[in-house]
Amino acid sequence: MSDAYDFSERIGRVEPSATLAISNLAAEKEAEGADIVDLSVGEPDFDTPENIVEAGKDALDAGHTGYTSSNGIPELKEAIAAKLRGTGVDADADEVIVTPGGKQALYETFQTLIGEGDEVVLLDPAWVSYEAMAKLAGADLSRVDLSPHGFQLEPALDDLAETVSDDTELLVVNSPSNPTGAVFSETALEGVRDLAVEHDVAVISDEIYERIVYDAEHVSLASLDGMADRTVTINGFSKAFSMTGWRLGYLHATEEFVGQAGKLHSHSVSCAVNFVQHAGVEALENTDESVEEMRRAFADRRDLLVDLFDEHGIDVDVGDGAFYMMIPVDDDDQAWCEAAIEEASVACVPGSAFNAPGHARISYAASEERLREAVDRLVSNDLL
Ligand code: PMP
Ligand code: GLU
Numbered sequence: 001m002s003d004a005y006d007f008s009e010r011i012g013r014v015e016p017s018a019t020l021a022i023s024n025l026a027a028e029k030e031a032e033g034a035d036i037v038d039l040s041v042g043e044p045d046f047d048t049p050e051n052i053v054e055a056g057k058d059a060l061d062a063g064h065t066g067y068t069s070s071n072g073i074p075e076l077k078e079a080i081a082a083k084l085r086g087t088g089v090d091a092d093a094d095e096v097i098v099t100p101g102g103k104q105a106l107y108e109t110f111q112t113l114i115g116e117g118d119e120v121v122l123l124d125p126a127w128v129s130y131e132a133m134a135k136l137a138g139a140d141l142s143r144v145d146l147s148p149h150g151f152q153l154e155p156a157l158d159d160l161a162e163t164v165s166d167d168t169e170l171l172v173v174n175s176p177s178n179p180t181g182a183v184f185s186e187t188a189l190e191g192v193r194d195l196a197v198e199h200d201v202a203v204i205s206d207e208i209y210e211r212i213v214y215d216a217e218h219v220s221l222a223s224l225d226g227m228a229d230r231t232v233t234i235n236g237f238s239k240a241f242s243m244t245g246w247r248l249g250y251l252h253a254t255e256e257f258v259g260q261a262g263k264l265h266s267h268s269v270s271c272a273v274n275f276v277q278h279a280g281v282e283a284l285e286n287t288d289e290s291v292e293e294m295r296r297a298f299a300d301r302r303d304l305l306v307d308l309f310d311e312h313g314i315d316v317d318v319g320d321g322a323f324y325m326m327i328p329v330d331d332d333d334q335a336w337c338e339a340a341i342e343e344a345s346v347a348c349v350p351g352s353a354f355n356a357p358g359h360a361r362i363s364y365a366a367s368e369e370r371l372r373e374a375v376d377r378l379v380s381n382d383l384l
Helices: 018-031 050-061 074-086 102-113 128-136 154-163 186-199 255-268 274-286 288-311 333-343 368-380
Strands: 096-099 119-124 140-145 168-174 202-206 231-236 249-252 324-328 359-363
Touching: 018 333, 050 274, 074 096, 074 249, 074 274, 096 102, 096 255, 102 128, 102 168, 102 202, 102 231, 102 249, 102 255, 119 128, 119 154, 128 140, 128 168, 140 154, 154 186, 168 186, 186 202, 288 324, 288 368, 333 359
Parallel strands: 119 140, 119 168, 168 202, 202 231
Antiparallel strands: 096 249, 231 249, 324 359
């Protein structure tokens, strides 16, 4: 073996995505013939709505197969700006970068704002890739734990006020939340705004689950007074439109921010896939009914799980959005998840991946039948 690959110190700071690693393991076991109930990865189990698929095919037939302008096709940037204006964000097409997935939008944001030693504040439990992206950019992480507050932000605002300071560069907010499903109240978001303004901090508002809310209302952080020129709003098509494999997302921020992040975008991905961007226009403009059907199905599944856990005396902090639930398990949640997949053939993600040990994340993007099966298996293997 040669020593030719001298791996960077930077790449050594991170591990592979835990969510994707477990779903890969579940897929491997299934390929070997095992019947795994896979509640690991956050991926809607619905087909992409037909009108979006047709729009993609039409775009291919029409020859939309070349590069597009780096930040995206004008029709999609305009549709995104119009969508943002609908949630009270004063948006313009020139303030948007269309990316291959929301993940790329987040990656570009961290790289654009964060340098070595800059402080990034995360709200725990936090989605696994925020920490990885922050570390790749060189960040020092500070964390505020929402677990003692039923995963809600409003009761944790005092803790947040103790953590955010003039030294803070960036705060990451994700509502509805992956992995808890919590939807933060408007009062909580106003609390974020007050701290961000007081300490002149930038905020990522990852709103990728905004269309999947139940008994709560989603508020776009950038719509609050004082937030327009310090928020980077992240969104994507994977969850609301069941388009995970199409890889389409975007960021919205000031034109100045877009100018800076656009450099990285143009030197890395060049642009999002051309015909996929055309399908994205259709998704934003003509898919409300399908989105609503999926939202209702997720709501029913959440309610079913709550009832099933209740029957077994398990107390869960239930969120009002996304399609995740954090359930309390053994202190060693890694070992619990290993037993869940090896003994009960149920795949879940250890809470430690989200800095919430003692929990496992369940993604209820699965049929009611499979959710019942999962709970039965966990109970009959004495895991619940
Ligand atoms: N943000 C959150 C909170 C997520 O759960 C995901 C899921 N992968 C993403 C961003 C990125 O999704 P995608 O890259 O598929 O748009
Ligand atoms: N965001 C989803 C999850 O958390 C998809 C996998 C990933 O990108 O992490 O499971």
